[in-house]
Amino acid sequence: MSPVVEEQAALESRLGDIFTELYSQPGVSGSCLQVGRTVVRHDMPFSDQRMQDFGARLDHLIASYQGVERSVWQICAAFKKYWLLVLCRGEMRLSLLLTPEADTAAITSRGTYLLMQVEVQPVESPAAAAQPAAQAQTNGKHPPIRRADIEACLGTLLSRVVGLSQGRRLIAREVQRLGYGEHLTEFQARHLGQKVLDYIPNRSKREILTSEFLHSLES
Amino acid sequence: MSKGILEHAESVRLCLGPNKEILEAPEVVFLAENQAEARTMIYESEYILEYLQEFSTLLSLGEPSFVTVTEPGRQTSFRYGPHGADRIVLTREHRSMAKVLSAFDESGG
Numbered sequence: 001m002s003p004v005v006e007e008q009a010a011l012e013s014r015l016g017d018i019f020t021e022l023y024s025q026p027g028v029s030g031s032c033l034q035v036g037r038t039v040v041r042h043d044m045p046f047s048d049q050r051m052q053d054f055g056a057r058l059d060h061l062i063a064s065y066q067g068v069e070r071s072v073w074q075i076c077a078a079f080k081k082y083w084l085l086v087l088c089r090g091e092m093r094l095s096l097l098l099t100p101e102a103d104t105a106a107i108t109s110r111g112t113y114l115l116m117q118v119e120v121q122p123v124e125s126p127a128a129a130a131q132p133a134a135q136a137q138t139n140g141k142h143p144p145i146r147r148a149d150i151e152a153c154l155g156t157l158l159s160r161v162v163g164l165s166q167g168r169r170l171i172a173r174e175v176q177r178l179g180y181g182e183h184l185t186e187f188q189a190r191h192l193g194q195k196v197l198d199y200i201p202n203r204s205k206r207e208i209l210t211s212e213f214l215h216s217l218e219s
Numbered sequence: 220m221s222k223g224i225l226e227h228a229e230s231v232r233l234c235l236g237p238n239k240e241i242l243e244a245p246e247v248v249f250l251a252e253n254q255a256e257a258r259t260m261i262y263e264s265e266y267i268l269e270y271l272q273e274f275s276t277l278l279s280l281g282e283p284s285f286v287t288v289t290e291p292g293r294q295t296s297f298r299y300g301p302h303g304a305d306r307i308v309l310t311r312e313h314r315s316m317a318k319v320l321s322a323f324d325e326s327g328g
Contacts, residue, residue: 044278046277046278050277053277054274054277054278057270057273057274057277058270058274060270061267061270064266065288065290070290071290071291072288072289072290073289073290073291074287074288074289075286075287075288075289076286076287076289076316077271077274077283077285077286077287078283078284078285078286078316079271079275079280079281079282079283079284080280080281080282080284081279081280081281082278082280082281083316084274084278084280097278097280104315104316105315105316160312204315204317205315208313208314208315211313212313215291216291
């Protein structure tokens with residue numbers, strides 16, 4: 001099997017897992033995944049052509065923000081019948097139809113995290129195509145991240161829910177437990193952030209701050 | 220670091236009239252250096268509404284009632300009434316939808 005076909009098969013498998021995961025969240029009624037203006041996959045009760053039209057208009061909207069140097073992470077719109085949640089990461093847009101009772105914070109966090117698992121990697125070699133996205137990002141794609149910067153970011157986020165000193169203790173505890181050095185890979189930074197933010201007892205707040213942290217790694 | 224209006228306040232709420240005039244807003248919105256940003260937000264509320272109405276037609280969603288746009292260090296929320304946008308809430312913090320909805324009706328900025 002050629003590397004391109006292998007990559008496509010792996011992507012299809014990941015997409016299947018993603019959609020299964022998303023639909024396990026109550027309130028998810030439909031989904032549409034696109035790269036740029038092209039819809040890759042959808043299960044909306046509409047024709048492919050209509051969904052391509054939707055994808056093109058959505059991409060045009062996002063691009064108009066990018067044109068004025070505004071990086072949109074998320075658009076959440078309430079309509080009479082449904083809510084439309086759009087999550088953006090690079091050129092990828094994940095649109096979800098939600099019932100009004102859906103837990104948007106939880107779905108946002110899950111959708112964002114899962115979207116990050118599907119990195120449309122260029123096929124450089126059979127070895128590179130076989131690597132999971134997280135590991136591929138450690139191979140020189142992103143420069144090392146100063147642990148102090150991650151700790152500062154986490155401290156700022158935690159300060160919204162706990163005191164400063166308590167936040168610092170939580171961060172120090174996880175840093176010591178994980179044994180990370182002064183510089184982190186993106187995977188390590190993400191792992192540290194998620195472990196620290198798991199201490200937040202309020203689920204809705206935890207989901208929101210986790211999404212914000214994951215997005216901030218890209219900024 | 221926050222820029223513009225959010226450099227001066229963590230959260231602001233604008234109440235708009237039927238002609239998109241500002242009926243109520245904190246003083247920071249009326250500072251000379253922030254007026255362009257305020258006008259941009261009002262324009263943005265109508266701009267994104269056009270897209271929401273297209274999405275509504277394509278996906279049979281019904282009338283849009285509000286939308287939240289989340290970016291690094293900024294969240295802008297627009298509420299729509301019979302004459303278009305009637306509330307704009309701008310915050311540094313990313314809030315849950317429940318908090319956004321309650322912020323539309325909070326008194327003051």
